[in-house]
Amino acid sequence: MEQTKRRIAILGSTGSIGQQALEVIEKHRDLFEIELLTANNNSSLLIEQAKKFLPNNVVICNHDLYQEVQKELNPLFIKVFAGLESAGDLAGGDNVDIVLSSIVGFSGLAPTIKAMKKGKVIALANKETLVAAGSIISNLSREYNSPIIPVDSEHSAIFQCLQGEKASIEKLLLTASGGPFRELDICKFKDITKADALKHPNWNMGNKVTIDSSTMMNKGLEVIEAAWLFNIPIDKIEVIVHPESIIHSMVQFSDGSVKAQLSYPDMRIPIQYALTYPHRINLNSKRLDFYELGQLNFYKPDTNKFPALSIAYDSFKRGGNTTCAMNGANEIAVDLFLKEKIKLTQIPIIIEKTLEKFTFISNPTLEDIYNTDKEAKQIAKQVIKN
Numbered sequence: 001m002e003q004t005k006r007r008i009a010i011l012g013s014t015g016s017i018g019q020q021a022l023e024v025i026e027k028h029r030d031l032f033e034i035e036l037l038t039a040n041n042n043s044s045l046l047i048e049q050a051k052k053f054l055p056n057n058v059v060i061c062n063h064d065l066y067q068e069v070q071k072e073l074n075p076l077f078i079k080v081f082a083g084l085e086s087a088g089d090l091a092g093g094d095n096v097d098i099v100l101s102s103i104v105g106f107s108g109l110a111p112t113i114k115a116m117k118k119g120k121v122i123a124l125a126n127k128e129t130l131v132a133a134g135s136i137i138s139n140l141s142r143e144y145n146s147p148i149i150p151v152d153s154e155h156s157a158i159f160q161c162l163q164g165e166k167a168s169i170e171k172l173l174l175t176a177s178g179g180p181f182r183e184l185d186i187c188k189f190k191d192i193t194k195a196d197a198l199k200h201p202n203w204n205m206g207n208k209v210t211i212d213s214s215t216m217m218n219k220g221l222e223v224i225e226a227a228w229l230f231n232i233p234i235d236k237i238e239v240i241v242h243p244e245s246i247i248h249s250m251v252q253f254s255d256g257s258v259k260a261q262l263s264y265p266d267m268r269i270p271i272q273y274a275l276t277y278p279h280r281i282n283l284n285s286k287r288l289d290f291y292e293l294g295q296l297n298f299y300k301p302d303t304n305k306f307p308a309l310s311i312a313y314d315s316f317k318r319g320g321n322t323t324c325a326m327n328g329a330n331e332i333a334v335d336l337f338l339k340e341k342i343k344l345t346q347i348p349i350i351i352e353k354t355l356e357k358f359t360f361i362s363n364p365t366l367e368d369i370y371n372t373d374k375e376a377k378q379i380a381k382q383v384i385k386n
């Protein structure tokens with residue numbers, strides 16, 4: 001890698017992705033410098049991280065926690081700001097080379113856009129950004145020369161498979177663990193509890209993405225993310241259930257060759273690759289033992305059990321602001337499921353009902369996207385009330 005350190009801004013440093021990114025960076029202090037850390041509510045972890053990594057700037061998005069963070073970090077000459085607006089402004093600052101976009105949900109969109117408009121390299125974990133505003137984000141990436149390096153393990157796998165390739169892609173094979181309910185009989189889905197849904201078989205992630213994995217909406221979001229990232233028709237993206245999560249995704253080329261990227265599930269690998277790209281550096285990840293693995297399994301996804309996957313394909317095909325509305329409705333439904341106000345099986349129903357009612361816009365502006373998110377969230381809440 002270069003002689004100079006890469007200066008990193010982490011949007012959402014207290015989350016699962018943010019914390020693993022800091023783990024990677026801690027092991028390679030000679031290669032990276034932390035410029036910005038941000039959190040929403042977890043002020044104590046943010047303070048702890050800032051004391052360890054001594055960034056120039058810290059943002060606590062929840063204004064109520066500003067005083068507490070400021071009091072702790074001011075003596076260390078760390079500048080403290082409040083609000084999501086500041087997070088975006090500072091991520092676009094002159095001292096930043098790479099922005100890790102790892103806030104969860106639609107809230108990640110605005111700061112990511114601000115950083116893109118300053119031409120930053122975006123290491124993208126926040127898939128909702130591309131789901132809600134894929135066309136706008138793709139245009140911004142070109143216009144402002146702001147490259148997007150995927151962090152999601154599946155998209156990182158595809159990105160890695162494409163390195164050095166000039167051939168056209170025939171098909172993307174996006175793998176899915178199938179989540180905790182892959183083998184559960186459909187008639188038992190109504191009894192699923194929050195605790196059941198938060199037990200992902202292979203990955204330890206934030207709550208929202210874990211629930212999305214249990215409904216397979218996560219895979220739906222990822223199909224849309226892949227379509228935008230790799231500029232490929234959605235019908236050329238096939239989801240394959242692969243319960244072991246060893247193959248993180250594959251690319252099929254026009255000569256029939258298929259390339260895959262494999263490892264035991266460990267998000268530090270795609271995070272590190274995004275931060276060091278185009279280089280690879282050491283990581284103490286567990287090495288694959290094929291004899292221990294014995295066999296890998298592959299199944300077709302069951303869209304009767306997991307209708308969210310079909311909703312995602314259909315929403316993308318409908319185009320315009322549909323996937324933004326789908327995402328907004330899903331965020332509300334997941335939040336209410338986590339608050340134990342609705343059943344898991346109601347999530348796709350709420351999304352479908354929202355999609356029947358939102359205002360369709362075929363070529364949405366960014367303002368339309370913000371309005372669509374608001375409208376879809378209101379409709380979803382109304383659907384639940386009724």
Ligand SMILES: NC(=O)c1ccc[n+]([C@@H]2O[C@H](COP(=O)([O-])OP(=O)(O)OC[C@H]3O[C@@H](n4cnc5c(N)ncnc54)[C@H](OP(=O)(O)O)[C@@H]3O)[C@@H](O)[C@H]2O)c1
Nearest residue numbers: 012014015016017039040041042103104107125126205206
């Ligand atoms: N976790 C994974 O393994 C994984 C894998 C692939 C992709 N992803 C994607 O990466 C993103 C982050 O996932 P995660 O699992 O790391 O989520 P997470 O553990 O829930 O962390 C979310 C982060 O965003 C911050 N945040 C939440 N709401 C915010 C708001 N309104 N304004 C500002 N900051 C806010 C949180 O701050 P506080 O902690 O202070 O609340 C936290 O730092 C998601 O889009 C997810 O789909 C995650």
